[in-house]
Amino acid sequence: xxxxxxxxxxxxxxxxxxxxxxxxxxxxxxxxxxxxxxxxxxxxxxxxxxxxxxxxxxxxxxxxxxxxxxxxxxxxxxxxxxxxxxxxxxxxxxxxxxxxxxxxxxxxxxxxxxxxxxxxxxxxxxxxxxxxxxxxxxxxxxxxxxxxxxxxxxxxxxxxxxxxxxxxxxxxxxxxxxxxxxxxxxxxxxxxx
Amino acid sequence: xxxxxxxxxxxxxxxxxxxxxxxxxxxxxxxxxxxxxxxxxxxxxxxxxxxxxxxxxxxxxxxxxxxxxxxxxxxxxxxxxxxxxxxxxxxxxxxxxxxxxxxxxxxxxxxxxxxxxxxxxxxxxxxxxxxxxxxxxxxxxxxxxxxxxxxxxxxxxxxxxxxxxxxxxxxxxxxxxxxxxxxxxxxxxxxxxxxxxxxxxxxxxxxxxxxxxxxxxxxxxxxxxxxxxxxx
Numbered sequence: 001x002x003x004x005x006x007x008x009x010x011x012x013x014x015x016x017x018x019x020x021x022x023x024x025x026x027x028x029x030x031x032x033x034x035x036x037x038x039x040x041x042x043x044x045x046x047x048x049x050x051x052x053x054x055x056x057x058x059x060x061x062x063x064x065x066x067x068x069x070x071x072x073x074x075x076x077x078x079x080x081x082x083x084x085x086x087x088x089x090x091x092x093x094x095x096x097x098x099x100x101x102x103x104x105x106x107x108x109x110x111x112x113x114x115x116x117x118x119x120x121x122x123x124x125x126x127x128x129x130x131x132x133x134x135x136x137x138x139x140x141x142x143x144x145x146x147x148x149x150x151x152x153x154x155x156x157x158x159x160x161x162x163x164x165x166x167x168x169x170x171x172x173x174x175x176x177x178x179x180x181x182x183x184x185x186x187x188x189x190x191x192x193x
Numbered sequence: 194x195x196x197x198x199x200x201x202x203x204x205x206x207x208x209x210x211x212x213x214x215x216x217x218x219x220x221x222x223x224x225x226x227x228x229x230x231x232x233x234x235x236x237x238x239x240x241x242x243x244x245x246x247x248x249x250x251x252x253x254x255x256x257x258x259x260x261x262x263x264x265x266x267x268x269x270x271x272x273x274x275x276x277x278x279x280x281x282x283x284x285x286x287x288x289x290x291x292x293x294x295x296x297x298x299x300x301x302x303x304x305x306x307x308x309x310x311x312x313x314x315x316x317x318x319x320x321x322x323x324x325x326x327x328x329x330x331x332x333x334x335x336x337x338x339x340x341x342x343x344x345x346x347x348x349x350x351x352x353x354x355x356x357x358x359x360x361x362x363x364x365x366x367x368x369x370x371x372x373x374x375x376x377x378x379x380x381x382x383x384x385x386x387x388x389x390x391x392x393x394x395x396x397x398x399x400x401x402x403x404x405x406x407x408x409x410x411x412x413x414x415x416x417x418x419x420x421x422x423x424x425x
Contacts, residue, residue: 006282007204007413010390011383014214014367016350018298021287022314023352030297032254032314035240036286056338059219064298072237082345093237099300125234129363132216134207134382135231136363137226157229183223192226192358 004041005153012135019129024068024097038072038096040110045090047076050167051099051175052124052141056104060181063104067130070095071108092123099177112143121148121155124168128180128190137190141168141178152189162189196417197233199275205387213340213378234358239284241318243361248316251329252288254368255312256296263292263330265405268366268393271323272353275397275416278283279323286316287327294333303335307424328405334373346373346380349408353412367392 001174025032026043041049052071073092074080081091092113113122121142129136142149144167149155155163158176165188168178180188209221246251252261268287272280290296291314293305297313311330320327334344348365355361367374369392374380382386390413399407 001260006416007273007277008272008387009205009275009415010362010364011387011393012206012362013350013379013383015352015363015366017294018301019311019350019352020288021298021312022286022316022350025314028299032312033240033245035244035286035316036237047209059223062219064220070237071338072234072385081238087212091238091240093239099383127361130220131213132220134209134214134217134379136361137222138359143205154229154232154254158227162227175238182220185224187224189223190226192228193232 014131014134015068015129017131018099018120019068020099024095027097027100033172034095036093038094038106038108040092040094040108041090045075045088047113049174050110051107052110052178053105053175054168054178054180056098056106056128056130056180057182061184063098064130064182065099065104067098067104067128068095069098069106071110071128072125072127072144073110073123074113074116076111076114076185080116099148101120114149115148119151119153121146121152123152126180133182138193139180139188139190140166141176142166144169158189165189197230198357198415201359201415204384207382207384207389211378212424214382219266236283236330236354236356236358236360238325239354241284244284244316244318249327251311251313251315251326251327253328254315256310259310261291261311261330263311263333263363264335265328266331267326267328267399267405267407268349268410269324269326269402269407270393270410272319272325272355272412272414273358274355276400278416279319279321280355280414281323282319283318283323284316284323285313285319286314286353287329288314288350290335291327292330292333294335297308305333305335313333326331331368339378344373344376346371353414355414362414363393364412365412369395371420383418393397
């Protein structure tokens with residue numbers, strides 16, 4: 001392939017305000033099967049069950065009620081569902097719109113991920129899309145107080161004074177809060193990955 | 194472990210803050226993205242077993258008692274990476290307005306009629322050649338509140354995952370010759386050199402005689418870095 005001209009990437013466009021009936025239909029009450037939703041783990045899935053929730057906020061601090069949050073995570077042992085030989089009902093993929101709970105909130109029921117490798121602390125990968133965002137953004141949530149985060153390969157590439165924006169905080173037993181701020185002093189770190 | 198991807202080609206994509214598209218002002222990230230390297234991750238396991246055979250036929254999947262109104266169209270194409278390799282077995286999801294320019298979504302208040310026989314959502318998984326195919330109704334144009342007398346061109350929303358997490362793409366497909374394209378800040382937010390990649394091509398070969406017009410829309414996602422795999 002060396003020297004071959006690459007095809008041009010198809011440009012990104014906003015997801016717009018009307019995605020919910022197709023991408024998150026069950027959550028919004030539409031009669032269409034969802035491929036993924038906010039409830040990712042029932043009692044039969046091994047691991048520590050957690051609520052992973054937060055609010056999406058714009059540059060004026062106002063809740064964004066038409067965003068879509070996608071999360072993709074390892075299971076409680078640190079294995080992704082894509083790894084060979086996995087045979088589990090837990091896909092590790094969840095989707096939620098922020099227009100149902102009020103105040104731009106999303107809330108996933110899942111299990112706390114394990115560390116995928118010695119170089120990675122437990123984390124949740126996140127994709128954020130919304131009306132007014134011309135290209136989705138990638139971010140990650142780590143768990144506040146987990147000592148393994150200090151050795152994380154990706155976190156080490158983030159300026160120290162902004163790493164706090166990537167920490168989910170435990171607000172009650174088993175409930176982890178991760179707000180996503182699109183702008184402002186505490187703007188969440190978004191990755192070019 | 195997936196291979197490292199070529200970077201997102203930011204010169205082909207819209208900027209986060211766009212003067213013409215008002216809602217970007219408070220929603221697009223204001224700080225630069227933080228580049229990270231050396232991290233690769235496969236694309237998510239979605240509910241691919243839940244994709245039904247009829248999900249790609251939008252003339253059927255919302256039908257109550259009659260055919261949906263409007264002009265039947267076939268939209269097909271290939272999902273490729275930048276190295277011109279087809280991406281097989283990858284999810285393509287779409288959603289769109291009906292022929293009158295109205296979405297079924299409850300927040301759409303445009304006073305054009307809903308069609309009781311049209312839902313507007315579809316999905317399929319690409320075949321071994323990376324090909325997808327939808328049968329649908331040509332979506333209508335509709336007004337929006339961005340500026341005085343603002344109208345969105347006819348378009349179909351697309352969502353794709355590819356094979357790697359970093360290949361995720363959400364985009365819109367437009368139709369050739371649409372006069373609204375030259376006035377649409379969402380379309381114009383993309384640099385001029387790459388805008389036309391979002392316009393489908395009319396194809397008489399895809400067109401089915403006596404039944405539906407055909408359009409081809411190929412989609413190119415980031416590719417695996419060829420230099421890196423040559424050096425391995």
